[in-house]
Amino acid sequence: ALGQGAASGELSTRSREETRGEEARAEKRRRATMSAAATGEETSATSSVLFSVHKHLQSKCASRSAAYLACKKNDKNPEACLREGNAVTACMADLLGDLKSKCPKELNAYAECMDYRSNTFDKCRREQAAFEEKCPL
Amino acid sequence: LFRRPPRPRRASDTFPRAPPRRTESRALAARAARVTRTLRVRSFRSRGDRSVDFPGTMTETTVRGIKGMKTVMDMPVMQDGPPPGGYPSVRYARRIPSTGPTGLAFFGAYLGAMVYGFYQVGQGNARRRGLKEEKLNARAVLIPFLQAEEDRRYVASVKERQKSEDKIMAGVPGWKSGDQGAVYNTTWLPPQHTYAPKMI
Numbered sequence: 001a002l003g004q005g006a007a008s009g010e011l012s013t014r015s016r017e018e019t020r021g022e023e024a025r026a027e028k029r030r031r032a033t034m035s036a037a038a039t040g041e042e043t044s045a046t047s048s049v050l051f052s053v054h055k056h057l058q059s060k061c062a063s064r065s066a067a068y069l070a071c072k073k074n075d076k077n078p079e080a081c082l083r084e085g086n087a088v089t090a091c092m093a094d095l096l097g098d099l100k101s102k103c104p105k106e107l108n109a110y111a112e113c114m115d116y117r118s119n120t121f122d123k124c125r126r127e128q129a130a131f132e133e134k135c136p137l
Numbered sequence: 138l139f140r141r142p143p144r145p146r147r148a149s150d151t152f153p154r155a156p157p158r159r160t161e162s163r164a165l166a167a168r169a170a171r172v173t174r175t176l177r178v179r180s181f182r183s184r185g186d187r188s189v190d191f192p193g194t195m196t197e198t199t200v201r202g203i204k205g206m207k208t209v210m211d212m213p214v215m216q217d218g219p220p221p222g223g224y225p226s227v228r229y230a231r232r233i234p235s236t237g238p239t240g241l242a243f244f245g246a247y248l249g250a251m252v253y254g255f256y257q258v259g260q261g262n263a264r265r266r267g268l269k270e271e272k273l274n275a276r277a278v279l280i281p282f283l284q285a286e287e288d289r290r291y292v293a294s295v296k297e298r299q300k301s302e303d304k305i306m307a308g309v310p311g312w313k314s315g316d317q318g319a320v321y322n323t324t325w326l327p328p329q330h331t332y333a334p335k336m337i
Contacts, residue, residue, distance in 0.1 A: 050282070054275040057282070065281040077325035078288035085285030092282050121271050 045096060048115035052107065052131065053099060059137045061091035103134035138242040142234040 050057075057065075068084040075081070099107050110131040113124040121128070238246075302314035 050279050051275050054278045058274075058278045061282075065278075068281045068285065072284070075325065078291045080325075081285075082288060082292065085281075085288050088281050088285045121275070122268055 045092075046111075046115070048119060049096070049107075049111045051114055051119045051121075052110045052128075053095065055132070055137055056095055056099065056135070057092060060095055061088060064088045064091050099135055103131065106131040106134045138239055138245075140234075140236050140239060142236050 064084070064087045068081060068088045071081040071084045106127070110124060110127040113127045114120075117123040299314050306312040306314065
């Protein structure tokens with residue numbers, strides 16, 4: 001985007017917001033076709049974060065997970081289930097982005113508590129309650 | 138379930154002392170309480186035993202004397218003696234009443250404590266089972282996400298390996314990189330997978 005702006009020194013017919021919007025759409029299209037690893041942007045969610053959001057994952061990504069597991073049961077070869085795997089990871093990435101936008105503080109607090117308590121659910125009930133109140137299942 | 142101490146019924150049952158009679162008047166009881174020790178007075182003259190209640194001490198009598206005393210021989214010899222009716226008997230017999238809860242009551246208490254304890258153990262077990270279930274459920278939910286990541290990484294690494302093998306064996310004629318389905322063609326197994334018994 002920067003290169004494009006620098007190359008065309010004069011005022012273009014299109015507005016800056018329009019170009020930016022088009023670039024974002026192109027990026028999204030590119031991401032949809034490629035896997036998360038290929039884009040080079042694996043979600044860096046630690047175990048504590050995953051354990052914190054496991055209930056949301058269960059409720060929102062149940063169908064995709066079931067599809068992936070069914071594919072795996074059919075054929076254990078990793079190359080055979082890449083598409084379902086990408087769908088599953090995309091669901092997780094979407095969910096994490098959604099939660100980070102809606103209740104970042106509660107999620108961070110819960111994840112930090114889980115990290116401190118080595119993923120023991122019983123020791124983070126207060127943070128869990130606050131998180132699930134802010135971002136219900 | 139609970140035993141009270143037995144009530145004494147007869148004088149002989151309450152050895153060594155009989156219980157106080159309830160018909161005794163208050164004045165008499167008060168006087169008996171006051172006069173705890175009397176002096177048995179008698180003189181050396183063979184006049185018989187003049188046991189008289191004489192309020193006083195030997196020292197007083199020797200110093201002041203008594204009325205009508207002519208010689209020392211007339212001086213009464215006062216002896217410290219027992220009160221009228223004699224001293225009360227000293228109880229030396231043991232009295233260990235069998236009171237308090239019975240054996241059945243104790244067993245009942247033990248049984249109750251054990252029942253409550255086992256009930257609490259069961260509650261604790263149920264609670265721990267719930268926590269374990271929560272943990273296992275969380276792990277089960279997360280497996281597909283982690284496995285998908287690992288799948289992508291594995292596939293990428295296999296491709297990388299094949300590429301490097303191609304590069305290394307570029308000059309060798311008729312060399313095909315990869316395992317070429319050398320082991321299993323129908324089922325896919327992870328590398329270094331065996332059905333042999335494992336040491337660890």
